[in-house]
Amino acid sequence: MPAPLFDKIALIGIGLIGSSLARVIRREGLAGHIAISTRSAATLARAGELGLGDSYSTDPAIAVAGADLVVVSVPVGASGEVAEAIAPALKPGAIVTDVGSTKGSVIAQMQPRLPANVHFIPGHPLAGTEKSGPDSGFAELFENRWCVFTPLPGTDPAALEKLSEFWRRCGSNVDTMDPDHHDMVLAIVSHLPHIIAYNIVGTADDLQTVTKSEVIKYSASGFRDFTRLAASDPTMWRDVCLHNKDAILEMLARFSEDLASLQRAIRWGDGEKLFDLFTRTRAIRRSIIEAGQEVDAPDFGRQGLAHPEKGAASKA
Numbered sequence: 001m002p003a004p005l006f007d008k009i010a011l012i013g014i015g016l017i018g019s020s021l022a023r024v025i026r027r028e029g030l031a032g033h034i035a036i037s038t039r040s041a042a043t044l045a046r047a048g049e050l051g052l053g054d055s056y057s058t059d060p061a062i063a064v065a066g067a068d069l070v071v072v073s074v075p076v077g078a079s080g081e082v083a084e085a086i087a088p089a090l091k092p093g094a095i096v097t098d099v100g101s102t103k104g105s106v107i108a109q110m111q112p113r114l115p116a117n118v119h120f121i122p123g124h125p126l127a128g129t130e131k132s133g134p135d136s137g138f139a140e141l142f143e144n145r146w147c148v149f150t151p152l153p154g155t156d157p158a159a160l161e162k163l164s165e166f167w168r169r170c171g172s173n174v175d176t177m178d179p180d181h182h183d184m185v186l187a188i189v190s191h192l193p194h195i196i197a198y199n200i201v202g203t204a205d206d207l208q209t210v211t212k213s214e215v216i217k218y219s220a221s222g223f224r225d226f227t228r229l230a231a232s233d234p235t236m237w238r239d240v241c242l243h244n245k246d247a248i249l250e251m252l253a254r255f256s257e258d259l260a261s262l263q264r265a266i267r268w269g270d271g272e273k274l275f276d277l278f279t280r281t282r283a284i285r286r287s288i289i290e291a292g293q294e295v296d297a298p299d300f301g302r303q304g305l306a307h308p309e310k311g312a313a314s315k316a
């Protein structure tokens with residue numbers, strides 16, 4: 001195995017993203033020492049039971065002492081507090097990064113609190129699931145997914161390259177973007193789909209009890225595909241909505257206009273318009289499969305559920 005990329009990596013926050021990083025760092029031998037910090041004693045103890053790190057503390061300042069790379073993986077609304085707590089203990093020359101789903105707000109919270117002698121490079125791995133906590137992570141999470149950096153003006157190119165190499169060794173492809181552009185792109189590819197899912201599942205939940213049981217029973221006809229997104233972590237998504245407000249409201253306005261136009265087409269029996277839209281959207285899914293960001297298995301690869309024996313055979 002090649003020499004570790006960093007002597008010591010500190011992971012602040014050890015949920016889905018932090019624990020997936022811990023696992024891939026270990027598998028790839030990317031750190032001489034993995035220091036873990038999380039807010040609660042219960043999560044820290046679980047990380048210890050899972051053997052995710054080499055040292056553990058509920059005090060993030062202890063974890064970052066002497067670390068060459070610090071990765072902050074907490075809900076975006078907690079970024080400022082964490083920056084404040086770690087700032088006095090950071091090693092000069094350390095790289096400090098985050099994984100938050102919004103970038104403008106994380107930069108506004110962290111940059112003023114961090115010392116000038118560290119390299120602060122905001123980042124966002126575009127990889128995840130609806131699960132949370134240290135048990136939900138897995139080393140393959142970042143494989144063939146994008147990690148987007150939103151470097152600040154004056155970022156040291158060598159530090160950016162070292163962080164890029166780290167994420168490449170975690171399996172990701174890397175890209176850079178302006179923070180505002182990142183927040184606009186993510187509003188449409190991630191934030192809006194989650195909000196739509198929360199909304200439709202919420203609407204179903206508000207229906208009368210008898211209808212609700214039918215929603216569950218007949219969910220395989222489409223509804224259940226929204227429920228995966230709507231099962232995502234409430235704290236994380238509350239923070240995303242509050243911290244990417246402008247871009248989300250802009251995308252929601254466009255979405256509402258388009259929905260009204262679709263509603264009109266249905267009302268007036270405009271079959272041509274409906275057919276044209278549904279043809280265009282089908283092509284988008286084809287492009288996603290061609291880009292390697294989805295598999296071409298029908299029904300999201302879930303036949304194993306309806307025909308367990310077939311599912312088992314196809315895995316062999």
Ligand code: NAP
Binds near residue numbers: 014017073101131
């Ligand atoms: P998670 O599984 O819920 O884990 C959150 C971690 O942050 C836990 O260690 C938790 O500590 C800690 N934490 C929670 N509230 C905190 C607070 N107020 N102050 C300090 N620490 C706090 O979350 P995750 O899915 O890994 O998400 C972490 C970050 O990654 C978020 O910023 C999210 O936007 C971003 N992200 C998530 C995904 C995804 O699909 N989940 C994808 C890309 C990026 P305790 O358990 O000890 O309280």
